[in-house]
Amino acid sequence: MSETYDVVIIGGGPGGYNCAIRAGQLGLKVACVEMRGKLGGTCLNVGCIPSKALLHASEMYEAARTEFAGMGIETGELSINLEQMMSQKSDAVDGLTKGVEFLFKKNKVDYIRGKGRIAGAGKVVVEGEDGEQELATRNIVIATGSEVTPLPGVEIDETRVVSSTGALDLEKVPGKLVLIGAGVIGLELGSVWRRLGAEVTVVEYLDRILPGMDGELAKTAQRTFAKQGFDFHLGTKVTGVDTSDDTTLKVTVEPAAGGDAQTLEADTVIVCIGRRPYTDGLGLETVGVETDARGFIPNDHFQTSSENVWVIGDCTHGPMLAHKAEDEGVACAERIAGKAGHVNYGIIPGVVYTSPEIASVGKTEDELKAEGRKYKKGKFPFQANSRARTNHTTDGFVKILADAETDEILGAHMIGVNVGEMISEVCLAMEFRAASEDVARTCHPHPTLSEAVRQAAMGVEGWTMQA
Ligand code: FAD
Ligand code: NAD
Numbered sequence: 001m002s003e004t005y006d007v008v009i010i011g012g013g014p015g016g017y018n019c020a021i022r023a024g025q026l027g028l029k030v031a032c033v034e035m036r037g038k039l040g041g042t043c044l045n046v047g048c049i050p051s052k053a054l055l056h057a058s059e060m061y062e063a064a065r066t067e068f069a070g071m072g073i074e075t076g077e078l079s080i081n082l083e084q085m086m087s088q089k090s091d092a093v094d095g096l097t098k099g100v101e102f103l104f105k106k107n108k109v110d111y112i113r114g115k116g117r118i119a120g121a122g123k124v125v126v127e128g129e130d131g132e133q134e135l136a137t138r139n140i141v142i143a144t145g146s147e148v149t150p151l152p153g154v155e156i157d158e159t160r161v162v163s164s165t166g167a168l169d170l171e172k173v174p175g176k177l178v179l180i181g182a183g184v185i186g187l188e189l190g191s192v193w194r195r196l197g198a199e200v201t202v203v204e205y206l207d208r209i210l211p212g213m214d215g216e217l218a219k220t221a222q223r224t225f226a227k228q229g230f231d232f233h234l235g236t237k238v239t240g241v242d243t244s245d246d247t248t249l250k251v252t253v254e255p256a257a258g259g260d261a262q263t264l265e266a267d268t269v270i271v272c273i274g275r276r277p278y279t280d281g282l283g284l285e286t287v288g289v290e291t292d293a294r295g296f297i298p299n300d301h302f303q304t305s306s307e308n309v310w311v312i313g314d315c316t317h318g319p320m321l322a323h324k325a326e327d328e329g330v331a332c333a334e335r336i337a338g339k340a341g342h343v344n345y346g347i348i349p350g351v352v353y354t355s356p357e358i359a360s361v362g363k364t365e366d367e368l369k370a371e372g373r374k375y376k377k378g379k380f381p382f383q384a385n386s387r388a389r390t391n392h393t394t395d396g397f398v399k400i401l402a403d404a405e406t407d408e409i410l411g412a413h414m415i416g417v418n419v420g421e422m423i424s425e426v427c428l429a430m431e432f433r434a435a436s437e438d439v440a441r442t443c444h445p446h447p448t449l450s451e452a453v454r455q456a457a458m459g460v461e462g463w464t465m466q467a
Contacts, residue, residue: 005029005137007336008124010116010282013041014322015313016143017100019329024107026337031135032109033116033126039100040093042145042314043322046165049096051188053089054168055353058195062355067392080196082172089168118142118283122308125283139308139336142289142297143329144282146275146314151180154241156271160249161241164189167270174198174268178251180238182209184352185272187221190230191354193268200230201264205256205273207235210352214364214413216399221358221415224395233264241269277315302332302341310336324348347430351420356396359423362411362430363401374404378436378459380452382416384467387447393417398456400426400436407435407460412453422450436460 007023009016012034020032038045064078104111112135114128124135148163150156158166167189173196179186182204194200202209209225209232210218226232235256242250251264277295284291287306291297297304297311304311312332313325324343331341352358368375379399382388396416402409412426429439439457444450451466458464 003029003136004122005031005110005135007031007139007141007333008033008116008135008137009141009143010118010124011041011143011145011313011315012036012039012100012111013143013145013313013325014043015145015325015329016041016141017104017329018326019141019143019312019333020109021103021107022330022333023336024104024109026333026339028333028337030109031112031137032104033112033114033124033135035113035115037113038097039104039111040097043325044093044096044100046168048322049093050089050168051164051185051192052353053092054085054192055188055355057085057088058192059355062195070392080173082196086169115281117281118286118309120286121306139310140287141302141329141332141336142279142282142304142309142311142315143313143325144278144315145325146320147278148271149274149276151238151271151273154180154238154269154271155243157243160243160267161269161271163271167193167268167272170268174266176266176268177201178203178249178264178266178269180269180271181205181273182232182234183211183272183274184350186270187225187352187354189270189272191225191228194229198268201233201266202230203233203236203238203251203253203264205235205237209234210358213350213352213358213360214399214411215366217358217360217413217415220396221352221354224356224415225354275314275320279315302328302335318345319348319350321348321350344431347427349423349427351423353420356393356416357414357418357420359414359419360412361423361427362409364411364413365401368401368410373410375401375410376404376407376436376460377401378456378461378464380456380459380464380467382449382452384455385449385452387449387451388416390447391417398422398452400439400453400456400460402436402460407437408433409436409439409457412456414453416449416452418449422453425450425453 006028007030009032023030114126119125164185177198179202182202190200237256240252249266254261289304299311302310312328314320327343334341349361381397383394388394398414401411436457444454
């Protein structure tokens with residue numbers, strides 16, 4: 001048995017590794033247990049980072065194919081070297097996971113490789129390559145993340161019927177790709193393979209894409225993706241995938257509300273209907289922690305129902321996002337150190353890294369209407385933004401919602417090139433409970449896409465000047 005830790009964190013994803021680094025900074029004796037063989041969790045290894053590496057590369061390919069000539073850039077015949085595209089993706093992942101190891105050393109975090117399980121109050125047992133070791137600790141943080149939600153009747157083999165993990169590693173560009181689910185993963189990974197040449201069909205159970213996002217944003221996004229070639233089957237469910245033929249998969253679909261079945265043919269099917277919390281074999285029962293009906297571990301300011309057992313990230317409630325897990329990790333470490341750790345759940349931005357990007361923070365119009373809250377809206381199209389026109393990227397808009405009486409910004413919803421970067425300005429404004437007028441009267445550099453945010457903010461009070 002080692003000397004007693006102040007905190008042992010189970011899981012080395014964005015929740016766990018940021019919690020560990022912050023705990024180290026605060027002078028706590030900390031260990032982080034990770035079973036994957038690499039730090040960084042889903043995000044660095046099979047999520048945010050590899051998907052963005054492929055989104056960036058495929059976007060450059062599409063720009064070279066469709067936009068370069070119009071800008072006076074002539075190339076020879078273009079081709080794709082998928083192996084190289086995958087290898088630059090792996091380089092990005094490897095560099096970043098090693099970076100987390102470096103940060104652990106810098107902040108005196110013990111990195112313990114193996115599968116961790118709670119073995120009663122203050123005890124974590126780690127099953128590593130060299131056998132088991134027991135860690136004694138004052139606090140345990142559960143940061144075990146999430147896994148792909150399976151679809152009953154559809155077996156994921158990670159070669160032809162894949163989850164996001166397999167979809168990040170396909171050996172060739174599919175001719176026909178069927179996506180089950182029009183959420184964030186479907187649209188991002190569907191975009192990657194469409195740009196590289198796949199014909200993409202999306203089967204979505206609901207009658208809209210991107211559930212939870214602002215309705216106007218989702219409608220505009222759907223139109224834009226349809227123009228790019230996505231074939232959407234909304235209000236439709238998959239009832240099975242027949243894999244008996246060696247070359248063609250047969251996907252059976254039918255209207256969600258019931259009706260005649262139809263068969264779609266595909267080379268590859270991506271199952272992307274969401275993720276579920278991962279708490280397998282964690283020994284929760286040894287400390288009396290229960291999960292809810294969907295498998296999430298409930299928390300009150302990161303504390304579980306068991307004293308000194310904490311939970312953060314995808315395995316507890318809230319959006320399954322890396323930056324949410326990170327913020328919880330930081331605040332949880334601060335609470336363990338006796339400080340006032342806090343996460344503002346009203347201001348967690350969401351970004352879909354398609355082209356154009358989609359970004360949201362705060363309340364949607366649908367939510368404000370449902371709450372009966374009176375709000376004003378300012379909207380500005382990129383069509384009227386000088387930089388967007390110069391760059392020929394005029395699709396999309398910025399929308400800002402503010403309280404009708406106080407003018408406090410309540411939400412912002414954007415679609416357009418680079419809005420994933422631009423949303424942070426509104427997040428900061430909202431953290432300071434800024435009024436739309438504060439943003440409207442802040443000098444923005446010209447010519448930038450971010451001027452669209454200012455013009456939309458002006459629009460809340462009806463004085464948009466450039467449209
Ligand atoms: P995870 O990152 O899942 O990490 C948990 C870690 O715990 C894992 O490494 C796992 O191996 C380890 N673990 C589990 N059980 C044990 C155990 N018993 N012992 C030891 N180790 C254990 N989010 C964004 O914000 N932006 C994006 O662009 C984005 N893109 C994504 C793209 C894809 C394809 C996917 C799948 C997800 C994406 N996400 C994105 C979501 C993001 O990856 C997750 O929200 C985030 O990783 C959650 O962090 P976490 O620390 O809670 O869990
Ligand atoms: P999601 O929840 O975003 O979307 C799943 C979609 O599948 C929904 O539209 C849902 O209505 C649909 N669906 C559910 N069951 C279905 C069925 N049986 N048939 C057809 N459609 C069905 O989930 P995801 O896209 O799998 O992503 C998982 C998680 O990963 C999300 O929580 C997301 O936040 C995170 N993620 C984030 C990013 C990002 O921030 N850019 C990128 C990728 C993933």
